[in-house]
Amino acid sequence: MANRYTTFSKxxxxxxxxxxxxxxxxxxxxxxxxxxxxxxxxxxxxxxxxxxxxVWFYCASVSKLYEDIFKRDxxxxxxxxxxxxxxxxxxxxxxKLSIAQFDLPYIFIIGSFLLFTVLLLLxxxxxLLVRRPTRxxxxxxxxxxxxxxxxxxxxxxxYVKEHKNLGYxxxxxxxxHIPPGRSNKLVLGKxxxxxxxxxxxxxxxxxxxxxDIAREKIMMLMEESDKRMIRIKLVPDVKxxxxxxxxxxxxxxxxxxxxxxxxxxDKANEIVKRSFDIVFSLLVTVFLLSWFIPLMALxxxxxxxxxxxxxQLRSGKDNxxxxxxxxxxxxxxxxxxxxxxxxGDARITRVGAFIRKTSIDELPQFxxxxxxxxxxxxxxxxxxxxxxxxxTMIEKFMVRHFLTPGITGWAQVNGFRGETKDPQYxxxxxxxxxxxxENWSFLLDLKIVVLTAWQAIRGDEKAF
Numbered sequence: 045m046a047n048r049y050t051t052f053s054k055x056x057x058x059x060x061x062x063x064x065x066x067x068x069x070x071x072x073x074x075x076x077x078x079x080x081x082x083x084x085x086x087x088x089x090x091x092x093x094x095x096x097x098x099v100w101f102y103c104a105s106v107s108k109l110y111e112d113i114f115k116r117d118x119x120x121x122x123x124x125x126x127x128x129x130x131x132x133x134x135x136x137x138x139x140k141l142s143i144a145q146f147d148l149p150y151i152f153i154i155g156s157f158l159l160f161t162v163l164l165l166l167x168x169x170x171x172l173l174v175r176r177p178t179r180x181x182x183x184x185x186x187x188x189x190x191x192x193x194x195x196x197x198x199x200x201x202x203y204v205k206e207h208k209n210l211g212y213x214x215x216x217x218x219x220x221h222i223p224p225g226r227s228n229k230l231v232l233g234k235x236x237x238x239x240x241x242x243x244x245x246x247x248x249x250x251x252x253x254x255x256d257i258a259r260e261k262i263m264m265l266m267e268e269s270d271k272r273m274i275r276i277k278l279v280p281d282v283k284x285x286x287x288x289x290x291x292x293x294x295x296x297x298x299x300x301x302x303x304x305x306x307x308x309x310d311k312a313n314e315i316v317k318r319s320f321d322i323v324f325s326l327l328v329t330v331f332l333l334s335w336f337i338p339l340m341a342l343x344x345x346x347x348x349x350x351x352x353x354x355x356q357l358r359s360g361k362d363n364x365x366x367x368x369x370x371x372x373x374x375x376x377x378x379x380x381x382x383x384x385x386x387x388g389d390a391r392i393t394r395v396g397a398f399i400r401k402t403s404i405d406e407l408p409q410f411x412x413x414x415x416x417x418x419x420x421x422x423x424x425x426x427x428x429x430x431x432x433x434x435x436t437m438i439e440k441f442m443v444r445h446f447l448t449p450g451i452t453g454w455a456q457v458n459g460f461r462g463e464t465k466d467p468q469y470x471x472x473x474x475x476x477x478x479x480x481x482e483n484w485s486f487l488l489d490l491k492i493v494v495l496t497a498w499q500a501i502r503g504d505e506k507a508f
Contacts, residue, residue: 072156103131185213192253193219253279347395358425366417369408422450423477444477454480457495
């Protein structure tokens with residue numbers, strides 16, 4: 045069933061991509077010949093259209109756009125789409141320069157390309173959003189077995205289970221010695237039985253996680269796997285050296301280990317992120333906040349006495365405090381700096397309940413972004429008391445302050461927003477923030493912005 049849906053989705057993507065391409069090509073034709081709107085396309089244009097369709101098919105094939113439809117994450121999907129578009133426009137321009145018969149005007153090439161880019165990215169984004177809820181159930185997983193049921197083998201099993209995008213399903217373990225106290229329900233037999241089981245049960249790959257002292261068994265497995273044409277991968281036992289996801293750099297012959305990679309430590313990435321923050325916030329400020337703030341000021345004042353804006357000291361980058369702006373959603377009270385909002389909170393006003401539910405109360409933070417205190421995307425800033433409390437309770441809590449706090453973030457779009465009564469809930473939020481720190485990219489920021497807008501449209505039960 046999974047394979048059938050994968051084939052269907054691949055076909056759907058391919059057909060719609062070509063429909064959008066030809067729609068864009070026809071729009072380019074009309075742009076150059078507006079007098080021929082509704083008329084048949086000329087023969088010369090038909091040949092050029094056919095050639096450009098073949099060019100797109102080649103570019104999509106080279107970029108592997110239609111492979112791993114469900115396995116590939118959203119950001120790599122957009123990245124490979126952009127790569128295909130870049131190759132497409134590059135080859136189209138080379139054809140115009142080198143083939144006399146291919147004499148499409150530049151206004152046609154540029155106009156159709158820009159329209160195709162917009163339509164294709166909108167379609168891919170829609171597909172990714174629709175795919176999201178059922179994605180993992182539609183992947184055709186590779187079946188694997190793990191040789192070695194010790195700590196390394198179990199760690200591998202847990203990692204594969206949590207990271208479904210790897211496309212693996214662990215069938216079971218093979219080991220000669222089951223560690224005391226460990227369940228053996230997944231252990232399928234001895235090491236010597238492994239390869240026979242693989243051949244008889246259509247297993248795709250073998251992961252060998254035996255300790256170094258079992259060198260003879262490891263060598264036997266490697267030799268026998270080659271003879272039987274079975275793919276095998278080795279998982280070295282380095283847990284005593286690498287207890288974190290260290291980044292390794294070579295200074296000559298010296299390996300230098302860094303506990304985490306931080307893409308935003310690169311000045312070029314920092315400039316890209318700050319430029320996006322300024323441009324995006326300026327657009328929101330000019331086209332929305334310029335008229336929306338006076339309107340909200342009137343509504344808030346009519347609803348309850350007090351200021352329009354709520355200003356609160358929160359922890360910023362490098363743990364420097366700053367005043368975070370929000371539309372006031374509560375009646376004026378004395379414990380706003382120590383007590384979080386909760387469901388059914390009596391302090392929340394009638395207007396406040398609505399603007400909190402829709403996240404409208406957060407809009408003034410775009411002014412914080414322009415001032416440089418916040419970013420559009422980043423870890424949510426906490427009140428100073430919460431930073432003080434959680435920094436002693438949760439390991440690595442302060443690491444999130446290496447980043448500029450954001451209006452929205454990776455934790456928020458993954459469901460970790462709102463009240464944090466349970467320390468384990470806050471721990472998951474911190475883990476999500478650190479993952480964002482280590483995996484930042486411009487496309488990831490765009491993905492988070494799109495998911496935030498999608499959540500605002502659907503509504504979020506944790507927003508109150």
